Amino acid sequence: MNSLKRGLLAAVVVAGLGTAGGALAQEEPIRFGLLQDFTAVYTFVSGEYNQGQRDYLTLVNEEGGLDGIMIEAIVRDHGNEPQRGIEAYNRAKEEGAVLFDFFSTPVSRALVDSVLEDEVVLITALHGRGDASNGEVFPYVFPMMATYWSQATVLANHIAEHEDGLEGKKIALVHIDSPFGREPLPVLEALAEQEGFELRNFPYPSPGNEQSATWTEVRHYRPDHVFIWGAGGGQPVSVREAIRNGISPGDIYSVVWLAETDAENVGADTMTGVKRFEATASGTDTPILQRIQEKVIDAGLGSGDAENVGTSYYNIGVASMAVAVEAARLALEAEGAPLTGPKLKAGFEMISDFDAEGLMPPITITARDHQGGGAGRVSQWNGERWEPVSDWTAAYQDVVQREIDEGAEAFLQGN
Amino acid sequence: MYYFAELVINGALTGLMYSLVALGFVLIYKSSGVPNLAAGAVVMVGAYAVWLLTSYGLPLYFSIPLSAAIMFVLGLLTERLLLRRMVGQPIIMVVMLTLGLEIFLRGLGPGLLGAAPKPLNLGIGLSPMIVGDIFINRAYFVGGIVALLMIGSALLFFRTRLGTKLRAVSDDHVSSWAVGISVERAIGVSWGLAGIAAVAAGVLWGSVQGVDWTLSMLLFPAVAVVILGGIDSIWGVLIGGLIVGMLGSIIPGYVDQIVGGGTRDVVTSLIILITIMIRPYGIFGREDIERI
Numbered sequence: 001m002n003s004l005k006r007g008l009l010a011a012v013v014v015a016g017l018g019t020a021g022g023a024l025a026q027e028e029p030i031r032f033g034l035l036q037d038f039t040a041v042y043t044f045v046s047g048e049y050n051q052g053q054r055d056y057l058t059l060v061n062e063e064g065g066l067d068g069i070m071i072e073a074i075v076r077d078h079g080n081e082p083q084r085g086i087e088a089y090n091r092a093k094e095e096g097a098v099l100f101d102f103f104s105t106p107v108s109r110a111l112v113d114s115v116l117e118d119e120v121v122l123i124t125a126l127h128g129r130g131d132a133s134n135g136e137v138f139p140y141v142f143p144m145m146a147t148y149w150s151q152a153t154v155l156a157n158h159i160a161e162h163e164d165g166l167e168g169k170k171i172a173l174v175h176i177d178s179p180f181g182r183e184p185l186p187v188l189e190a191l192a193e194q195e196g197f198e199l200r201n202f203p204y205p206s207p208g209n210e211q212s213a214t215w216t217e218v219r220h221y222r223p224d225h226v227f228i229w230g231a232g233g234g235q236p237v238s239v240r241e242a243i244r245n246g247i248s249p250g251d252i253y254s255v256v257w258l259a260e261t262d263a264e265n266v267g268a269d270t271m272t273g274v275k276r277f278e279a280t281a282s283g284t285d286t287p288i289l290q291r292i293q294e295k296v297i298d299a300g301l302g303s304g305d306a307e308n309v310g311t312s313y314y315n316i317g318v319a320s321m322a323v324a325v326e327a328a329r330l331a332l333e334a335e336g337a338p339l340t341g342p343k344l345k346a347g348f349e350m351i352s353d354f355d356a357e358g359l360m361p362p363i364t365i366t367a368r369d370h371q372g373g374g375a376g377r378v379s380q381w382n383g384e385r386w387e388p389v390s391d392w393t394a395a396y397q398d399v400v401q402r403e404i405d406e407g408a409e410a411f412l413q414g415n
Numbered sequence: 416m417y418y419f420a421e422l423v424i425n426g427a428l429t430g431l432m433y434s435l436v437a438l439g440f441v442l443i444y445k446s447s448g449v450p451n452l453a454a455g456a457v458v459m460v461g462a463y464a465v466w467l468l469t470s471y472g473l474p475l476y477f478s479i480p481l482s483a484a485i486m487f488v489l490g491l492l493t494e495r496l497l498l499r500r501m502v503g504q505p506i507i508m509v510v511m512l513t514l515g516l517e518i519f520l521r522g523l524g525p526g527l528l529g530a531a532p533k534p535l536n537l538g539i540g541l542s543p544m545i546v547g548d549i550f551i552n553r554a555y556f557v558g559g560i561v562a563l564l565m566i567g568s569a570l571l572f573f574r575t576r577l578g579t580k581l582r583a584v585s586d587d588h589v590s591s592w593a594v595g596i597s598v599e600r601a602i603g604v605s606w607g608l609a610g611i612a613a614v615a616a617g618v619l620w621g622s623v624q625g626v627d628w629t630l631s632m633l634l635f636p637a638v639a640v641v642i643l644g645g646i647d648s649i650w651g652v653l654i655g656g657l658i659v660g661m662l663g664s665i666i667p668g669y670v671d672q673i674v675g676g677g678t679r680d681v682v683t684s685l686i687i688l689i690t691i692m693i694r695p696y697g698i699f700g701r702e703d704i705e706r707i
Binding site for chain 2: 038039043044046047048177201202203204205207208209210212213214216217219220232233234236237240241243244245246261262264265267270305
């Protein structure tokens with residue numbers, strides 16, 4: 001099954017209804033709107049990510065739901081177009097969805113005001129606006145995982161701890177020339193000033209299939225370390241060009257969007273040593289993934305290609321739903337059914353030290369901090385898989401918080 | 416100086432790879448007068464075809480010619496099933512048809528085969544060719560040679576009997592009909608040849624970035640190449656590609672660091688705008704003068 005078929009033909013997918021739902025079939029299911037981009041810009045991730053989300057919801061339903069209440073996923077394609085996203089959002093809202101995941105920065109941004117007004121929850125894991133971490137200004141928006149700002153600081157911290165500090169170093173930020181690519185700049189600039197390293201950014205035009213001139217510039221800059229900040233097809237090009245220009249793979253650090261498929265494109269051996277920010281563990285060693293394998297995949301209830309189970313993006317999808325379901329569970333425990341947007345919001349803000357059974361760093365979400373602490377870790381490609389080379393950690397959150405507050409203030413001012 | 420030379424050389428090689436995409440565009444325009452806005456998507460399909468065959472275990476040296484044959488047939492079918500129905504329709508509707516085809520293919524490829532970028536390994540090493548202090552991109556070097564071979568083959572092809580017929584068709588459809596040339600078949604052949612060029616472009620670009628929908632975005636630099644070089648000129652493809660590639664490398668190489676980036680697309684856009692304003696038929700394009 002491919003993402004287009006899943007996204008377009010299976011307009012509404014009921015995740016795993018059936019075996020466990022019989023006894024409490026009269027209960028209205030909880031509905032999550034997974035309205036994502038299956039056909040345009042985010043296609044490099046959305047297929048596996050959405051598959052992980054739906055498989056996890058199937059697992060929850062197979063294990064009895066939330067006290068017998070099933071969870072239903074409404075899956076639609078918005079093609080990264082805000083107008084289509086708004087239309088899909090309105091339809092899903094009418095159908096009773098209390099949580100939305102657009103997995104698209106432009107669509108999420110376009111609908112922030114709507115979710116705040118409609119009092120439904122918007123999760124923006126690893127995309128969207130970083131300043132939405134401020135729960136006082138964005139009460140219904142939950143980044144839940146490390147924002148791009150926090151990712152940049154975790155990577156910088158790894159250099160500080162493992163590469164003889166940051167002071168005096170030259171770091172090149174090579175990024176796609178888009179708001180996403182420029183996102184880490186202010187935090188890295190603030191960090192450069194604070195920690196005494198030199199930073200220079202090197203943008204390349206979207207979609208990044210040709211970067212040779214950019215990397216000639218980078219080579220002449222002679223950086224000690226390179227951060228690559230892109231996604232999809234541009235990422236393997238960045239790694240290849242970096243290596244071609246004499247940069248050691250061990251000195252290449254990537255945003256979270258560098259996965260197994262990219263290693264395959266670059267060449268699994270060639271990419272050995274490259275590091276990336278990691279938001280969730282990859283592989284199938286964690287208990288949730290093992291139960292998915294047993295109760296969903298082996299039972300023939302999987303929503304996509306079984307080979308994707310355990311990949312980086314699949315696991316991010318699983319983790320995103322694990323957090324959402326945990327929030328729903330806490331909300332139902334505290335305030336009972338039916339689950340509404342405000343109850344779910346309160347449930348998110350009750351999450352404390354939740355790590356999805358080791359799948360992700362422990363997160364604690366509060367009314368003020370919707371990012372959950374901003375932790376992650378650095379992993380390194382070892383020729384076959386991503387291997388963690390640091391513990392789960394958050395870094396320089398004071399610098400990140402300043403940026404969050406400035407952005408939130410600008411939002412309040414209408415900018 | 417080395418920096419400038421490196422920008423020039425790698426830019427020229429990149430431009431030659433753009434030329435491969437542009438070649439299909441020119442082949443079709445030259446015979447039928449149709450600007451094929453699906454040229455980028457056809458390149459993407461060519462790359463997907465090679466990847467698909469290799470994923471079934473076929474060796475690359477067999478997958479590439481087989482894909483070329485498949486794409487040739489698909490080109491013929493496109494002309495027969497889509498374009499031929501448009502005879503007599505306004506040209507703008509034909510252009511819209513190719514635009515629709517572009518959107519259709521861009522959705523269909525990833526839809527059927529999955530959206531994740533697919534690897535296409537041609538076995539070209541990552542280590543650069545180093546001349547003095549100049550690093551030459553090995554993949555682009557190979558791509559440049561292939562582009563030169565393809566462009567050379569296209570030039571020679573137009574000296575053959577079939578090529579002469581295509582030239583006649585490109586000159587005047589009615590006169591060609593009058594002397595017994597099958598204009599429809601000639602146009603179909605040009606679509607087929609464009610399919611073969613698309614496989615070459617798709618394989619080379621796919622090996623650089625992986626095979627995914629973004630290959631279809633090569634249309635933009637290819638359009639700049641054909642507008643600058645001349646929309647009906649094979650020589651224009653060569654020279655236009657070199658200029659677009661070099662300017663797109665040199666100017667960002669010096670200006671990006673001053674303005675903070677993003678100048679390459681501006682350069683490409685300016686090439687299109689300025690050429691249309693001062694020499695709308697491009698460097699080598701034919702200037703048709705019509706009595707109004």
